[in-house]
Amino acid sequence: MKIKQLLGVSIAVLACIANVNAADIATESITAQAPETNRQESSEEKSKDEAKDSKDEAKDSKDEAKDSKDGATASKDEATDSKEGTTDSTAASDENTESDESDSAPAEKFVVCIDAGHQEKGDSTTEPIAPGSPHKKARVSSGTEGVGTKKAEYVVNLEAAMILKELLEKENITVVMTRETHDVNISNAERAEVSNKANANMTIRLHCDSINNSSKTGATILVPSDTNPNTKGIYEPSQAYAELLKVALTDKGVKVNGIFKREDMTGFNWSRVPVVILEMGFMSNWNEDQMLADPSYQRKLMEAVVESLKVYNKK
Ligand SMILES: [Zn+2]
Numbered sequence: 001m002k003i004k005q006l007l008g009v010s011i012a013v014l015a016c017i018a019n020v021n022a023a024d025i026a027t028e029s030i031t032a033q034a035p036e037t038n039r040q041e042s043s044e045e046k047s048k049d050e051a052k053d054s055k056d057e058a059k060d061s062k063d064e065a066k067d068s069k070d071g072a073t074a075s076k077d078e079a080t081d082s083k084e085g086t087t088d089s090t091a092a093s094d095e096n097t098e099s100d101e102s103d104s105a106p107a108e109k110f111v112v113c114i115d116a117g118h119q120e121k122g123d124s125t126t127e128p129i130a131p132g133s134p135h136k137k138a139r140v141s142s143g144t145e146g147v148g149t150k151k152a153e154y155v156v157n158l159e160a161a162m163i164l165k166e167l168l169e170k171e172n173i174t175v176v177m178t179r180e181t182h183d184v185n186i187s188n189a190e191r192a193e194v195s196n197k198a199n200a201n202m203t204i205r206l207h208c209d210s211i212n213n214s215s216k217t218g219a220t221i222l223v224p225s226d227t228n229p230n231t232k233g234i235y236e237p238s239q240a241y242a243e244l245l246k247v248a249l250t251d252k253g254v255k256v257n258g259i260f261k262r263e264d265m266t267g268f269n270w271s272r273v274p275v276v277i278l279e280m281g282f283m284s285n286w287n288e289d290q291m292l293a294d295p296s297y298q299r300k301l302m303e304a305v306v307e308s309l310k311v312y313n314k315k
Pocket residue numbers: 043044045117118143144153207208
């Protein structure tokens with residue numbers, strides 16, 4: 001056997017070992033129990049039934065208020081975390097193991113999953129908030145609507161998602177969509193499973209915010225928890241991308257309220273691949289509601305997503 005062949009064999013063996021590790025990590029995260037520290041629901045994943053719209057609206061706003069409080073704590077936390085390095089980077093690089101041996105192979109397939117939040121009708125039947133968790137939340141909530149335009153959030157989310165798909169495909173990036181129509185019933189856990197099956201390099205979940213404070217504006221980025229056993233393996237790449245997205249949005253003049261860790265998101269807790277939620281802005285603000293309904297503003301936001309994904313893919 002020539003030296004070249006020997007080298008080839010050892011690389012193949014190493015790749016196998018790496019894949020086994022990846023599978024182990026994935027299995028671990030499936031079976032791990034989620035800590036029951038769920039404090040509140042967000043506007044995008046409400047837990048209780050949606051019997052009355054008005055009740056929901058009120059709940060939404062309350063949730064958002066709590067969310068922003070949470071955000072403050074979360075950003076404080078950011079300073080103190082830096083330990084997960086080893087496992088996380090292993091998991092992240094495993095995503096790209098398949099066929100390349102050299103670091104500088106840009107032709108490698110880069111897969112982005114886009115999840116347009118919500119759907120035409122919410123589904124208040126429940127599903128576990130995380131694999132193996134006894135805690136349950138609505139499969140998918142109905143989302144919010146524009147204070148002035150009365151446009152439904154699920155419509156804005158899909159409009160933006162379709163623009164993002166078009167822009168990414170222009171860049172020869174492989175796109176997987178959780179939905180392309182409104183009349184679907186796909187739970188948040190099922191949406192995560194779409195990304196898992198596609199082995200997506202990044203999942204972008206698109207949503208809009210709503211809060212009982214009409215002056216609140218700006219985009220907000222949510223990432224999975226770095227402490228929850230279900231998601232600590234995907235936290236690091238998700239956070240790394242979130243930071244790039246924040247820069248890209250800010251560069252385009254979009255206000256970003258921050259990057260907040262959340263462990264109460266079903267769609268995060270079931271994900272085995274990196275994922276972020278982009279809350280594109282507040283539909284409860286008159287002006288931002290108009291902007292979010294405008295295809296040119298949606299395009300501007302999605303251009304920031306594409307630019308940051310391209311940077312992320314190069315790293
Ligand atoms: Zn939402």
